[in-house]
Amino acid sequence: MTCVGHFSAGMARIATLPVFLEAELVRIRPWRSTSPEVMAGWGRKPSWEKARRYAAHHRVPLWTLEDGFFRSLGLGVAGSPAHSLIVDPVGIYFDATAPSRLEQMILADDLDAETRQRAQHLMQQVVDWRLSKYNTAPDSPLPPSNGRPRVLVIDQTFNDASVRYGLANAETFRRMLDESIADNPGAEILVKIHPDVLAGKKQGYLLEAARAAGCTLLAEPRSPWAVLDAVDAVYTVTSQMGFEALLAGKTVHCFGMPFYAGWGLTRDRQSSPRRGVSRDLVALFAHAVLRYPRYINPYTRQPCSPEEALGRIAEQYRQQEVSRGRWQSVGLSRRKRRFVSDFLGAAADVSHVSAGTLPSSMDDDARVVGWAASMPLELPEREAQAGRGLWRVEDGFLRSVGLGVDLVEPLSLVLDSRGIYFDPTAPSDLEVLLAETRFDESMRVRARALRERLVALRLTKYNVGHACDLNAPPGRKVILVPGQVETDASIRCGAGAVRTNRQLLEAVRAANPSAWIVYKPHPDVISGARVGEVSSDDGLVDQELIDADMPSLLDQVDEVHTITSLAGFEAILRGVAVTTYGMPFYAGWGLTTDRLDAPRRGRSLSLDELVAGTLILYPRYRDPSSGELVDVETAVSLLEAWKKAQPAQALSLFQRFYRLVRRRR
Structure with a gap:
């Protein structure tokens, strides 16, 4: 492994930097004997200058590091991990x-046809996803312009390195503002000011001049794409927003020399003798986004493709925007309050109300959320009468390694604005999604890959139990009957005449008198925390398995018969025939x-369409x-790692006490 030396305390704190560099990172200290093969420094910081001098003196290569053009969901200074990094051995x-x-x-522009096609596809996705370097600002439109054309002028923070090294200075900004006004008589000039400049925390270049010229100041957080939607042309010195403006199809005037200038794509006020050749936007994007940066999954710490990285950020941004705003949770335990807030995302402002102290009036501006299976009984009717939407939250379908009853926190939750997936008496977001979504080929391909990976990794909701061998008699049909917790909401809401484990076994035996029936009690029932035991002494069951893992069972059975158990869904993923006696979320779609x-x-769905809706689009x-927030592929990687690393551990005293309390409810 390459040894990379540096002088930066900040670089030493980036836990994923060795993954990006595929190297061992060593901070140079006077008292430490070190012989790095490469030196690295960040941007043009003082520590980079020290690294440059060290590299020159010791005749080793120098790598200059910077964030990629599509870095992350949140800001790096706020701790959001980077998905991309630039490692430049030249400059x-x-x-x-x-x-x-x-x-x-x-x-050089040595792109082949396949790379250009990749670039064109990803470039369109970036536009559709409305991605930027950071993706924290709300995607809220500007107020109407009353028919006036609009032009955007972009300010930058004073003495920023991209300004100093982009052949620009304070006079460049003033000239840019003057020309934007002169070029566009009658237009509304929008000047984008950094929020910290308006607050007096930082200095910019254009604040006072823009005020004096009667320009409209834009300082509130807003997605760059929302601003670009409202303008016809963009004036910039070196801001990356000029690159995004090109992707948005805008005319871009450059007064400095950013990386995207000098190639015939922008209207440049300066020139670079090294450039001066024409390149199209696809080529620029291919080199700047596909080839120049390195990409990793910062949560699994594995290298990945640009498409995977940007798709992951896009999914995070989509979920963030859905839940942006004020929320009020009702009746959540202290443990659930903590992780539900995380699942709502950084853009959600969450307050909490205890069920026992439900106030007479709720916050009218906040969306109300409660745990679907245990929310206060009066809450749904009360919110309906008030005309407010009620959101229900529940565990997702790939939950954890370990049981929720043992207080293992979930990796996934579902957040539903209509109902909840296990209650077929009313529509849910999942039901509407499955009934109405047009699943394109790329989504079906993604779902197929996800399904095949889950099966290959033998992952399920809880990932507990051990492999088993049924030893069923040859020639007999083998039917698995997964037991359920009979007090669960999925039984209360989704069962028909068959409502208990015994009734289910009786129905299966009556319809299949010669079958080999395997009964697997629910893990929560076996744990002693929930109710639902049945006796296996009366001929209904041929084999009862207590601690068997679901994948090994599904490998050996011909059919699964269930009321509403998620085991039915896991069986469908593995090509096992399923009969339902209730109405679980996966029933009614022809599968x-x-x-x-x-x-x-x-509606008839393919298996991959069911997977796309259920595991990709619905949960968080x-x-x-x-x-x-992460995407489902990252969640699967995390589950895989945890399952491999999880040792069998005895329950704590508190977990055993909690099981007893749950059983007595």
Whole structure:
């Protein structure tokens, strides 16, 4: 492994930097004997200058590091981990005074047809996803312009390195503002000011001049794409927003020399003797986004493709925007309050109300959320009368390694604005999603890969139990009957005439008198925490398995018969025939044999479409280490790692006490 030396305390704190560099990172100290093969420094910081001098003296290569152009969901200073990093052995992209590796790539432009096609596809996705370097600001539109054309002028923070090394200074900004006004008579000039400049925390270049010229100041947090939607042209010195404006199809005037200038794509006020050749936008994007940065999954700490990284950020941003705003949780335990807030995301402002102290009036501006299976009984009717929406939250379908009853925190939750997936008496977001979504080929391909990976890794909701061998008699049909907790909400809401484990076994035996029936009690029942035991002494069951893991059972059975158990869904994923006696979320779509009708469903779905809706689009997934929302593929990787690393542990005294309390409810 390459030894990379540096002088930066900040670089030493980036836990994922060795993964990006594929190297051992060593901070140079006077008292430590070190012989690095490469030196590295960040941007053009003083520590980079020290690294440069050290590299020159010791005749070793120098790498210059910077964040990629699409870095993360949140800000780095707020602790949001980076998904991309630039490692440049030549210079750095924002320094127009010297060559960079990016500049050399664009000049050579040795792209093959496949890479151009990849770039064009990903470029369109970036536009559709509305991604930027950071993705914390709300995507809220600007007020109407009353028919006037609009032009955007972008300020930057004073003495920023991209300004100093982008062939610009304070006079450049003033000239840019003057020309934007002169070029666009009658237009509304929007000047984007950094919020810290308006608050007096930082200094910019254009605040006073823009005020004096009667320009409209934009300082509140807002997605760059929301601003670009409202303007016809963009004036910038070196801001990355100029690159995003090109992706948005805007005319971009450059007064400095950013990496995207000098290639015939922008209207430039300066020139670079090293550039001066024309490149199209696809080529620029391919080199700047596909080839120049390195990408990792910061939650699993594994390298990944640009498509995977940007798709992951896009999914985080989508979930963040859905739950942006004020929330009030009702009746959540202290433990649930903590992780539910994480699942709502950093843009959610969450307050909590205890069920026993439900106030006479709730916050009218906040969305109300409660745990679906245990929310106060009066809450749904009360919120309906008040005209407020009630959101229900529950465990997701890939939950954890270990049982919820043992207080193992969930990796996934579902957040439903209509109902909840286990209650077929009313529509849920999942039901509507499955009934109405047009699943395109890329989503079906993604779902198929996810399904195949789950099966190969033998992952289920709880991931408990041990492999087993049924030893069923040859020639007999083998039917698995998964037991359920009979007091569960899924039974209360989704069962028909068959409502208990015994009734289910009786129905299965009556319909299949010669079958080999295997009964697996629910893990919560076996744990002693919940109710639902049955006796296996009366001929209904041929084999009862207490601690068997679900994948090994599903490998050996012909059919699964269930009321509403998630085991039915896990069986469908593995190609096992399923008969339902209730109405679980996966029934009614043409993939199961159903004893009850579902008049609201009726649409025939492919297995991959069911997987796409159920595991990709409906739930939320959270990385417990960072607290950030992640995509389902990351969640699967985390489950895989935890399952391999999880030793068998005895329950704590508190967990045993909690099981006893739950059983007596």
